Every structure is written in C-alpha cells, then in structure tokens.
Amino acid sequence: xxxxxxxxxxxxxxxxxxxxxxxxxxxxxxxxxxxxxxxxxxxxxxxxxxxxxxxxxxxxxxxxxxxxxxxxxxxxxxxxxxxxxxxxxxxxxxxxxxxxxxxxxxxxxxxxxxxxxxxxxxxxxxxxxxxxxxx
Numbered sequence: 001x002x003x004x005x006x007x008x009x010x011x012x013x014x015x016x017x018x019x020x021x022x023x024x025x026x027x028x029x030x031x032x033x034x035x036x037x038x039x040x041x042x043x044x045x046x047x048x049x050x051x052x053x054x055x056x057x058x059x060x061x062x063x064x065x066x067x068x069x070x071x072x073x074x075x076x077x078x079x080x081x082x083x084x085x086x087x088x089x090x091x092x093x094x095x096x097x098x099x100x101x102x103x104x105x106x107x108x109x110x111x112x113x114x115x116x117x118x119x120x121x122x123x124x125x126x127x128x129x130x131x132x133x134x135x
Contacts, residue, residue: 006036007131009060012049013042014077017067022094022116026062029120035127046076050084058089059131065095071104078109090130094118 011027013020020042027039038056040049053061061081065073074093081087093105094114102113111130114123 006034007060007127008036008038008056008058009062009127010038010040010049010053010056010058011062011064012040012044012052013064014044014046014049014073015065015067015069016043017065017069017095018042019066020064022066023062023064026064026094026120026123030124030127033120033124035124046073046080049077050080050086053081053086053089054084060090060092060127063091063093063095065093065097068096070095070097071101074105074110075108081109090127092123092127094123 027037031037092112
C-alpha cells in the first residue's frame with residue numbers, strides 16, 4: 001500500500017457487547033497488513049462510532065456485533081452516516097449475524113458481513129478492492 005495514503009479503518013463494538021477478542025485480532029492483523037486502524041473499544045454508541053469516523057477521516061467502518069442487536073446497530077450507524085454525508089465510507093460487519101439478516105443489512109448499506117471463520121486475507125482483500133475513496 002505504498003505511494004498512497006493508507007486505508008483508514010475504524011473497528012468498533014457497538015452496544016453492550018463486551019466480547020472484543022475478534023475485533024482486536026482483526027484490528028491488529030489489518031495494521032500488520034499496512035492499514036491505518038483505530039479500534040474504538042467496547043460499548044460504543046452509533047453516534048460515537050460515526051463521530052470517530054468523521055474525526056479520523058475513515059475510509060471504512062467495521063462493526064463487530066455478537067449481541068444479537070445487529071439490525072438496530074447497523075441501521076442506526078447507516079442512518080447517521082447518511083445524515084453526516086459520509087456515505088462514501090465503506091460499512092462492513094462481523095460477528096454472529098444470521099444468514100437470513102444479511103440481505104436486510106445489504107439493503108441498508110452494509111457492504112459485507114464476515115462471520116466466524118472468515119480469514120484476515122479475505123477481509124483485507126475485500127476492503128482493498130471496495131474502498132471507494134482511494135480509487
């Protein structure tokens with residue numbers, strides 16, 4: 001990723017979900033692959049997440065949701081992204097998200113959902129190929 005600004009990724013754990021091992025592993029792994037990563041920590045509100053994306057001039061927002069509140073959290077973040085005119089930021093997710101909810105998430109603007117077993121290479125390649133603002 002030399003020659004250009006590095007892709008900046010916000011990794012966030014919205015809501016009351018305190019299980020953050022996967023989010024930390026992803027954040028560290030993306031950093032090792034040359035991404036600029038900001039991990040916001042656990043128990044973030046959608047407002048906190050979108051504010052961080054704006055302040056950090058993020059290219060990607062990645063939400064990790066294991067609590068079952070994924071529809072609310074993603075819907076709220078997507079709405080705030082639209083209100084703040086940062087719809088060019090890639091919105092992705094990970095965690096325990098049922099297959100049946102993935103089409104609904106896609107309709108609200110979630111570009112991809114990476115569940116358990118997804119490889120770091122798969123996630124990294126997806127981000128690199130889809131990051132709109134750096135093309």
